[in-house]
Amino acid sequence: MKRFFFLAILLWSANTRAQQAPALKLITCEGKAQGTYYLVKYLSADTTSMDKRIDSLFGVIDQSLSLYKPGSAINRFNETGHITMDEHMKAVIQKALFTSKATSGLFDITVKPLVYLWGFGVTKPSFKGVPPPDSIKAAMSYIGYRYLRVKGDQLYAAKKGVQIDCNGIAQGYTVDVIGHFLSQQGIDNYLVDVGGELCAKGHNHQHKVWSVGIERPSPGDTAYEPVQGLVRLPGKGIATSGNYRRFFDQGRTRFAHTIHPGTGVALHNNIISVTVIAKDCFTADAFDNPLILMGVEKGLTFIAQHPEYGLEAIYIYKDKDGAIKEAFSKGFKAYMEF
Incomplete structure (x- = not known):
């Protein structure tokens, strides 16, 4: 009888908690940022939209790493060869240098002159198609992650004219920043998609x-x-x-x-x-x-x-x-x- 009574209490307690727990709903935020789309899905009892807060995260990261944004930290570095890095730029630069060493230089953010020369930059070259060999050779003199020096929060170019382009890594970083933000809000189930780069945590609304x-x-x-x-x-x-x-x-x-x-x-x-x-x-x-x-x-x-x-x-x-x-x-x- 005592065992039955104890089991009944456990069942009542579990049912009460289930009734008290707010139902999680699938929330979707979407928009355009960093020259592409973003789509954020998460489960939450709070249906208040986070669009504005997510947009503000994009704005802060763009102010640091966007080549399209005048006055951004990365553009100021490319103009002067020196910058005091904010937390976003520092994280991306450190990861970039780590990846450069890990891949024997196949990943290298100093490729900016080449990216522009080939017509994939913010501004386009005067010609179309494959660049002349002498132009490629001239641009190559500024390529090399070893030209970058990091001292604390300071980033220096060891050679005048060295410039960086973080577009090959910044989007993935942004995805994780948004995911971390959601976790900080107590959200344990989410999917973040920025232009096809994604991260996920937990499960979807179908519990998968x-x-x-x-x-x-x-x-x-x-x-x-x-x-x-x-x-x-x-x-x-x-x-x-x-x-x-x-x-x-x-x-x-x-x-x-x-x-x-x-x-x-x-x-x-x-x-x-x-x-x-x-x-x-x-x-x-x-x-x-x-x-x-x-x-x-x-x-x-x-x-x-x-x-x-x-x-x-x-x-x-x-x-x-x-x-x-x-x-x-x-x-x-x-x-x-x-």
Whole structure:
């Protein structure tokens, strides 16, 4: 009888807590920022919109890292070769330098002169297409992450004329900043998407791990007419680099906006895209460009040889016969819903 009474109390207590707990609702915030879209989904009992607070986060980060914003910290550094970094710039610079060392310089934020030379910057060059070899050679004299010096909050250029472009990493950082903001508000279940770079935590409104779509080739595809694949993100970040976002075609060659820091030449290999999963979007975004420059075999070998970075990836590429293929790192398939 006592055991039954005790069980009844437990059931009553559990039911009372369930009745007292406010129902979580799916809230969606969306808009435009950093030259692209953003979409934030989260579960909360409070339906008050966070659009304005999220927009303000974009504004603060843009004031630090946007090349499109006059007077931003990054533009002031590029003008003077010195800046006192705020917390956002410092975090991004430190991550960039770490990734540069980890990839033997394949990731390098000093590529700004090359990005502009190839026509992918804020301002366009006077010519269109592949730059002249002498122009590439001249720009290469300012390329090298080792020209950057960090002393506390101070960032210096060790050579006059060295400039930086953080667009290859800042978006992933922004995704994680928004995710951290949501966590600070007591939100444990969310998905943040900024221009296709994403992070997730917890579960969705169906009590399932958040899933996101990625493009995969159809079997036997030769024209790359992709089908949608789903990837689960259990507390992870995901980022994609590819030759289909910003590019130009010259002859039969497609040149994409990712620039090889060692050669000064825009990406023009057989890879369509690489999608990277990591512990956070910041890390995934930092490594997706180096991995696409490495190519399929070297990229997958790099991931296998460096488990400390926690990377998994899927490559979509054309083989020598022009067929569209995909290749995975060892652990990537565990995230996929086939």
